[in-house]
Amino acid sequence: MPITDLLERNAHEFCHETALVEINPEVKEIRRVTWKEYELIESSPTESYRREITWGVFDEKANRCANLLLSRGIKKGDKVAILMMNSLEWLPVYFGILKTGAIAVPLNFRYTAEEIKYCLELADVDALFFGPEFIGRVEDICDQIPRVKLRFFIGDGCPRFAENYVHLAANLSSYAPRILLSDDDDAAIYFSSGTTGFPKAILHAHRALMHAAKVEQAHHGQTHDDVFLCIPPLYHTGAKMHWFGSLISGSKGILLKGTDPKTIIETVSNEKCTIVWLLVPWVQDILDAIDDGRINLADYELSQWRLMHIGAQPVPPSLITRWRKVFPKHKYDTNYGLSESIGPGCVHLGLGNIDKVGAIGVPGYGWRVKIVDANGNAITDGRVGELAVKGPGVMKCYYNDPKATAEVLKNGWLLTGDMARQDEDGFIYLVDRKKDVIISGGENLYPVQIEDFLRANDAVKDAAVIGLPDKRLGEIAAAIIELKPGAKCTEEDVEKYCMALPRYKRPRRIIFADIPRNPTGKIEKPKLRHMYRADNLVAQQTNG
Template sequence: MPVTEFLERNAKLYPNEIALVELNPEKADNRRLTWKDSDLIESSKYAPYRREISWAVFDEKANRFANMLINRGIKKSDKVAILMYNCLEWLPIYFGILKTGAIAVPFNFRYDAEEILYCVDLADVDVLVFGFEFIGRIEQIAEKLSKNRLLIYVGDGCPEFAESYRELAADCSSVAPNVPITDDDFGAIYFSSGTTGFPKAILHKHRSLTQAAEMEQVHHQTGRDDVFLCIPPLYHTGAKFHWMGSLVAGSRAVLLKGAKPKTILDAVSSEHCTIVWLLVPWAQDILDALDSGELKKEDFKLDQWRLMHIGAQPVPPSLIKRWMEYFPNHSYDTNYGLSESTGPGCVHLGMENIHKVGAIGVPGYRWQCKIVDENGNEVKRGDVGELCVKGPGVMTCYCHNVEATAETIKDGWLFTGDMAMQDEDGFYFLVDRKKDVIVSGGENIYPVQIEDFLRTNPKIKDVAVIGLADRRLGEKTAAIIELKDGMTATKEEIDDFCQGLARYKRPKEIIFDSIPRNATGKIEKPALRKRYGADQLVAQENRG
């Protein structure tokens, strides 16, 4: 059944129980609120940055937004994009879109104006819903966006080029629209990119969303008394579908803005969180703060915390060994997945398999896995090949990209592009990525984008960007730069030049050297990784 039915069920069974809490450590007067205080369950006993809504209010908000979209002509299979930071409004808007039968299209909030426009066109977006933080970016492209599209602003002080969400939804019915939705209807589009950095629009049916939700609840045994702490952005499939375990269970979740160690532990303590999904850098920061004495476990209420799980990037076994020294009673899990498989979980370690830390795990709930050679034939255990997965969460296609779809889905199997091996016990281990995408702090960084930017510097002849192992981030970007003959430059000069890049794309290491290319002109990145010890560093960390 569609995931919208879980929300409607919870609103009927647990109408007055808290569904979502938003914790925002910013001062109250710095927040842009969309709902009136009377719409929220609030009390003076709570900190000024805390908001919460019940399951009934959650469902009513989704219904109002759905009816507002329908009133503006939105129908089944239309596309509605969301460009917002995590907030209490995000999920009701997402579910409101689904209730219309339209397709929800979450946008990465790091997109610049041109990337937003590119993705709007790629996904054939009919409506763009955006928050206060994105006014400047949307204003740059508003004239192009507004042609045959509705721009809806979420927040106070609506700009002239958009319409106000609050005003549009105020008089709309809070009753669910009468739109039949089946598992075979299209539900969402998520974006992924290859090494070129150009996004692909990944189309999923409602079946994929339901599969991801039910799988999360099964994998982590989420129950009615659990409280899930969600820190990563909701546009990310990992954050949203890990939260959906709480949706299926009918239990509370906390949306936390901020990832500093004390902020996380304060939230776990004050909200009595039992399940926390962390990225590697956040777990590393917590351990470092405990090691240094900056934080002390006994200053927080953590006894109820039962599960810490990590995903979005390879997890160093040594990190988990350190974690278990501080938290010996924690269950631990790691999840592997990609947007084409509706996010994490098509392979997962399993809470009962902590003795296999280092593996990505075994096939997830309702999933199958295999490893194949370059001809598509299965390899024997112990041999390396490409990991393929098959299950009800496989995407339908890449929108407007028949060739890429055919290369990725063959006979129902999703070819992941990741190289892996299976041990004698049936556990899968990642060996390397076919693609050159760098995963730093859980975010994908595409080397070609950085290389193209650096090549605009008149002193640079050639450049290659690779990932080097990093204790905190998992990987860090390194730019190997070959200068033109007779030119000189310093690392500081290149750093200054890179201020023109988004912060997360700026190289962490600058290395001046020659760039090896093969006979066909391609950069020999494996040779560069070997030259700078990237492979050895990763192997050493994986050995723990």
Template sequence: MVITDFLERNARLYRDETALVEINPSHERDKAVTWREFSLIERTRPDAPYRREMTWSQFDKKANRFANLLLSRGLKKGTKVGILLMNCLEWLPIYFGILKAGCLAVPLNFRYSSEEIQYCLGLADVEALVFGPEFVDRLEPILPALDQVRIRFYVGKQVPAFAESYQELVRYCSLEAPPVCLEQEDLAAIYFSSGTTGFPKAILHNHRALYSACLTEQHHHGQTHEDVFLCIPPLYHTGAKMHWFGSLISGGKAVLLRGVSPQWILRAVTEEKCTIVWLLVPWAQDILDAIDNGSVNLDHYLLDQWRLMHIGAQPVPPSLIHRWQKIFPHHAYDTNYGLSESIGPGCVHLGVENIHKVGAIGKPGYQWQAKVVDELGREVSQGEVGELAVKGPGVMLCYYKNPEATAEVLRDGWLFTGDMAQVDEDGFIYLVDRKKDVVISGGENLYPVQIEDFLRRYDKIKDVAVIGLPDPRLGEIAAAIIEVKEGMSCTQEEIEAFCQELPRYKRPRKIIFDRIPRNPTGKIEKPALRKKYYHGRLVEAQTTN
């Protein structure tokens, strides 16, 4: 069985039921409606200008049409097809159409520059590209270098001269499933790494990995046909899509929200009766802050059906979850750990029954194994820090066209994650930090995540990132970049006083007040912070020497 089988099954069983809803706040025209009026009158807005929906039958037919369009253009099993779209109602039918044609789906980060788009299309050998209006200006400068991308479909109005209209072409394609036989060992998709150490690497997965992600997600969160999943993160990333796989396997409705404001998140939960919401740390923080400062009034929303809030994609501060539980005590909470190399979330999983272990990423997920090892690959003792390695059906096949990088992380079926971790007496795994982010100061290993978790307990801090900066005596020092909550002021002396609770060697030696940049999946962009602050400090250290 492959994941396209789930779509075809849902089209038969739940033909006219809603599969997907897109909510785009930028299309709302009734700005005059007050929040109080919304809370009393507008519980559900199926005819709202910012809302589109699609049934399971329509979803399957649209996927079939696109698959047949690809085949009609001579694309064959194994051809790579790029997707460069913002989250929208068309995204998943296009993805499934690519799979149904036997092609490989190649989603691209919507933040990529022209240079990065060109690099990734070339690296993955993409021959066809589906893109939206947001990317025309980024594609035009690199057109001379995109000869291998011989087919270009445009999703939207005002089709550029170098592309064809997706909407116009699929209208004339067959609604029937194409005669392509898919097996679990067939290649299915190429995803890209975050590219934090240079250009992204291409991660190759087969259909077995995608199918296993469905089973793992549904096993962890128990999605039923009645559940409604609110999906906010970008679909190009494995995290968002693989969490949606729980809706796919259960035939439940999913809502794609194109906005991250606390008001729109809570409004979408209210209007669409969402029961499961996956948040990133910054969005959960923004919701809590909006409640605290009064810009959100929970009386304006209907949230009783919301049963599960879960977070992934980055370390989760325990203080954040403790705050969340005080305001939403009826919510089950979970956290999931994963990488694109492990087909997204779930290879390590806390479990809703283990809320007492908040702060841990959990134990090996359904169908997965995990261990923490030293530099020689030997398991470390309880409490010792080592590198986390995972093994399971979602481990990538390889880094496409990069055997050297593959050999560095894949050993005897184990994926070495590059994340430093430790295991407690009950077998729960705690992330310590990324291997490359460890700060070595005066011979001591400092783990920024531990310092960040401590600093987030200070009520004036909205977000924080700890990085290493060069120092002539200690080699490196820990620097804390701190983003203060809106409307508040904070001084270096306050932070230094608060940090007296930390062991001396863990206290940040430098305090910087600035905004914390995060990527679309919520991860702190530490390379950007190092680039901003590292050079001046390096010159200073070299001058001192």
């Protein structure tokens, strides 16, 4: 069953109930807009602090989008890209694309014009929806993307090289088009994070999207009364696939623009959110704001908040220990997944396994997991190997890249590129990315282990460990450390703190600086290596 059927079911069963709410803190005046009023102000979709639409309106807008695309010649198997910030318009456009049988292609809002062009060409995109934030970038490449003839603009001030989507869609039928979809039909192309170069195009079938919804609902038990707070960008599988749990239960979702810690807590309180998915930096920021008095929890209604879960990156156990001291009644889950395995939950900790914090968990609903050595043989004795997963959510392929596909898909198993180990209870611990392992003097160093150790220091807000070239050892471990505001810590303090580590794991270089992370919270280690490797070579030559 395609996931569009869930939207149509919700529109029938919960027609006049709120489906989505958008909170935009950048708008100072608090103006509440209901679904009826929303129809009247669509031409200025970003002028309100709070907007909402019902399930009925959501489905009608998706149908209008689908009928517009079909009227312009888009057909089953064509590719339609979305380049928009999170908004009430995002998901109706996404589902409209799916309803035509076309393939939805969400784009990272941080892409440069050149990266946008690269992804549009790689995915053979035929049409593009974009918002006002991207006018300049799209204009820069307009003459270089002749295949993308259909360019639909959503917002105020439609540029000359695009068409005003809202005006066009308003005149189209709100009834669903009669397009037959099967589980095996292609549904969406997502892009890898691109932290090692230009991203790969990841092709998923409708079966994978539906499985993501089932996984999320099975893991976190969403009911019709839950309210899910979604903060990460919708172009990423993690955010949208976690929201799919709300789709399957017909419950309300809140789209919050921005990551200010006070705004997050205010939104949880005002919107009566029960489930919140956070990234590690946001958890740190919330706890820091509570510690320094910027947030007084007594000012908010948070008793309904039942679950906080984290994904997209390794989670320091010390951070969860700290969180549970502040929110002792919260259920907690860690979710591991990749865009290649349709986002959340191919491995997850599980709500009842708080004693195993530090592990990414056990195989998720409908998933199989194994750890393999360099020859692809399963490892069962606790040694470190590469994590492999298998299930209905594994990608079909890297689109237009058979060589890369063959490297990671082996007899239905997806090689994740993550190094892991499994304990005697079957819980999996992420050790590091395969490509991030540092080989220093013949010893394998796993940066995540050192980072977790450093983050347990009360003065440290964040840490990243990278390998830097060394004439004698091949590589050395360098620790980039971001201190908490007002914290005092010297290089000597860090070195003394690291005496608790085995000698070979101790960082040989300490750098105090901010830690760059991408929109999904992953540390941008290639950027750090680029910044510090040349500097390290110069230092060696000077000392040599």
